[in-house]
Amino acid sequence: MTETRTGGAPIVFGDDVNTDVIIPGRYLVSIDPAELGTHAFEPLGPQVQEHLRRSDVVVAGRNFGCGSAREQAASCLTGAGIKAVVAVSFSRVFFRNAINTGLIAVECPDAVAAIGEDSTVWVDPDAGVVEVDGKRFHFAPYPRGIKDILAAGGLIPYLMRRNA
Amino acid sequence: MTAKTFAQKALERASGETDLQPGQIVDAFPDLYMSHTASWRCIRTLEKMGVEELYDVDRIAMVMDHISPAQTAKTAADHQLCREFAAKMGVKHFFDVNAGIAHIVLMENGLVKPGQLIIGTDSHSTIYGALGAFGTGVGFSEITAAWVTGKLWMKVPQSIRVQVEGGLPAGTYPKDVMLRLIGDLGADGATYCSVEFGGSFTEAMSVSERMTFCNLAMEMGAKNAFVAPDQTTVDYLDAAGARDYEVMLPDPDAEYQRTVTVDGSSLTPQVAVPHTVDNVVGVDEVAGTKVNQVFIGSCANAKYDDLAIAAKVLAGHRVADGVRLIVTPASASVMAKAAADGIVSTLIEAGAMLTNPGCGACAGNGGAMADGEATFSTANRNFQGRMGSYDSKIYLGSPATAAATAIRGSIAHPAEVDG
Numbered sequence: 001m002t003e004t005r006t007g008g009a010p011i012v013f014g015d016d017v018n019t020d021v022i023i024p025g026r027y028l029v030s031i032d033p034a035e036l037g038t039h040a041f042e043p044l045g046p047q048v049q050e051h052l053r054r055s056d057v058v059v060a061g062r063n064f065g066c067g068s069a070r071e072q073a074a075s076c077l078t079g080a081g082i083k084a085v086v087a088v089s090f091s092r093v094f095f096r097n098a099i100n101t102g103l104i105a106v107e108c109p110d111a112v113a114a115i116g117e118d119s120t121v122w123v124d125p126d127a128g129v130v131e132v133d134g135k136r137f138h139f140a141p142y143p144r145g146i147k148d149i150l151a152a153g154g155l156i157p158y159l160m161r162r163n164a
Numbered sequence: 165m166t167a168k169t170f171a172q173k174a175l176e177r178a179s180g181e182t183d184l185q186p187g188q189i190v191d192a193f194p195d196l197y198m199s200h201t202a203s204w205r206c207i208r209t210l211e212k213m214g215v216e217e218l219y220d221v222d223r224i225a226m227v228m229d230h231i232s233p234a235q236t237a238k239t240a241a242d243h244q245l246c247r248e249f250a251a252k253m254g255v256k257h258f259f260d261v262n263a264g265i266a267h268i269v270l271m272e273n274g275l276v277k278p279g280q281l282i283i284g285t286d287s288h289s290t291i292y293g294a295l296g297a298f299g300t301g302v303g304f305s306e307i308t309a310a311w312v313t314g315k316l317w318m319k320v321p322q323s324i325r326v327q328v329e330g331g332l333p334a335g336t337y338p339k340d341v342m343l344r345l346i347g348d349l350g351a352d353g354a355t356y357c358s359v360e361f362g363g364s365f366t367e368a369m370s371v372s373e374r375m376t377f378c379n380l381a382m383e384m385g386a387k388n389a390f391v392a393p394d395q396t397t398v399d400y401l402d403a404a405g406a407r408d409y410e411v412m413l414p415d416p417d418a419e420y421q422r423t424v425t426v427d428g429s430s431l432t433p434q435v436a437v438p439h440t441v442d443n444v445v446g447v448d449e450v451a452g453t454k455v456n457q458v459f460i461g462s463c464a465n466a467k468y469d470d471l472a473i474a475a476k477v478l479a480g481h482r483v484a485d486g487v488r489l490i491v492t493p494a495s496a497s498v499m500a501k502a503a504a505d506g507i508v509s510t511l512i513e514a515g516a517m518l519t520n521p522g523c524g525a526c527a528g529n530g531g532a533m534a535d536g537e538a539t540f541s542t543a544n545r546n547f548q549g550r551m552g553s554y555d556s557k558i559y560l561g562s563p564a565t566a567a568a569t570a571i572r573g574s575i576a577h578p579a580e581v582d583g
Contacts, residue, residue, distance in 0.1 A: 016351050020547035025528045042547040063352035069287040071303030092356050097303040155305045
């Protein structure tokens with residue numbers, strides 16, 4: 001069986017983190033994840049940005065990614081080295097954008113409650129498990145269609161693979 | 165057969181499936197794919213895919229609204245790419261930098277019809293519910309995918325019914341109703357849900373006011389919003405030249421996740437204070453708060469009636485010293501009508517600066533703030549840094565409250581400056 005889990009160090013946010021804070025509108029002239037990643041969370045200051053770049057998993061409360069439909073809110077996180085987002089809940093457009101850009105996004109309130117700044121967090125989307133410091137929390141696995149898009153690395157690679 | 169909500173019916177129509185239940189995932193075929201200034205991202209993505217054959221080019225609508233006119237060589241090149249693509253592919257519904265805000269332009273041009281499914285690269289695509297369509301926001305990759313495949317996956321949402329009853333006190337407007345509702349339900353109060361507006365107040369509203377309702381439903385997380393089409397809708401559609409549509413209504417006994425009732429007669433003007441849209445207080449609680457700028461614009465509140473309301477408050481007054489009043493009409497036709505009716509001169513005489521139609525300061529283009537400044541805005545978002553400095557503040561309210569605030573130089577109840 002192949003290892004599907006990914007993760008590491010978390011950066012923890014609260015409720016209602018909005019798209020304009022994740023990636024300000026002035027940077028939407030770019031679609032390069034790496035370049036966008038350097039501006040992710042810029043409104044919150046350089047300390048948060050440094051912490052982000054040291055982190056592997058974004059952890060958040062309710063309604064993460066609320067606001068704009070900008071796809072870069074998801075791709076900038078990938079560009080900053082983030083491998084997964086674990087939240088109590090997502091705004092629907094952010095969730096779609098995450099899946100469509102190949103970023104794992106799971107809703108797992110119990111895991112979020114257990115995660116501290118020093119935790120180690122692993123996410124296994126296939127098994128439907130978030131592991132926090134060795135303790136396992138379950139979430140409803142993705143439907144088949146979403147799994148396929150994620151496995152391909154996003155919507156566009158998925159369509160290209162199918163058409164090839 | 166069980167009774168159905170609007171969302172169930174609209175997604176059944178768009179997917180060809182029957183008896184859909186909330187939570188089911190379907191492949192839906194939208195009637196229209198709207199992309200705004202983000203269109204260049206869709207074109208670059210299409211190039212990456214190496215695909216030239218599109219599903220149905222007549223379902224593509226492009227509007228150059230977020231950065232108009234171009235501010236840099238890069239944005240000019242982005243616009244150029246879109247123009248050339250539209251010409252090459254035969255995109256009929258291409259609107260250039262002079263047209264205005266995508267949502268308003270599409271509705272004015274008869275491209276939004278009852279019962280349709282419309283996706284757009286903009287979260288406020290919920291606004292299409294004002295004409296009884298199912299509008300929802302997506303990222304640019306999904307628009308590109310729809311160009312190619314004609315479809316996207318969608319989950320059938322639960323529905324929330326919002327009954328707005330009664331009349332509003334003087335100085336209080338549909339914007340105030342929505343801000344109060346967002347404040348009460350929260351920024352995720354309707355996440356993943358279809359929001360159907362009804363009640364005597366909703367039924368009495370103009371299409372423009374219904375746009376304000378459906379636009380702002382996004383700020384409580386709605387997937388789409390809806391007002392049942394009636395004669396008011398039909399009249400608007402006739403004038404816009406929309407033909408060949410079928411009105412789709414929810415069944416009277418459809419099941420809702422919850423029903424919320426708002427009594428309009430007890431409302432006062434409301435203000436969303438920094439930095440979230442659900443941080444809402446009555447205007448009296450923040451009256452006197454100094455502002456440096458007032459922005460009357462955006463897809464929420466820069467339509468003809470919004471400008472007329474602002475002009476009525478501003479007539480015979482001057483904008484306070486040191487305050488910048490920016491008015492950005494929602495579309496070219498709004499601007500033309502406001503000019504013909506003398507609204508534009510009233511605004512200019514009061515000290516306003518009129519900009520070209522488009523998203524303008526709401527999208528952070530023109531009207532940026534310096535450190536420590538505050539703007540009172542009729543837009544739909546007050547997120548930190550959205551209008552310039554990360555150390556600036558945005559307050560949201562109605563055009564009437566915005567106009568009164570511009571006169572006073574600090575947040576004010578519209579009644580304060582009347583007469």
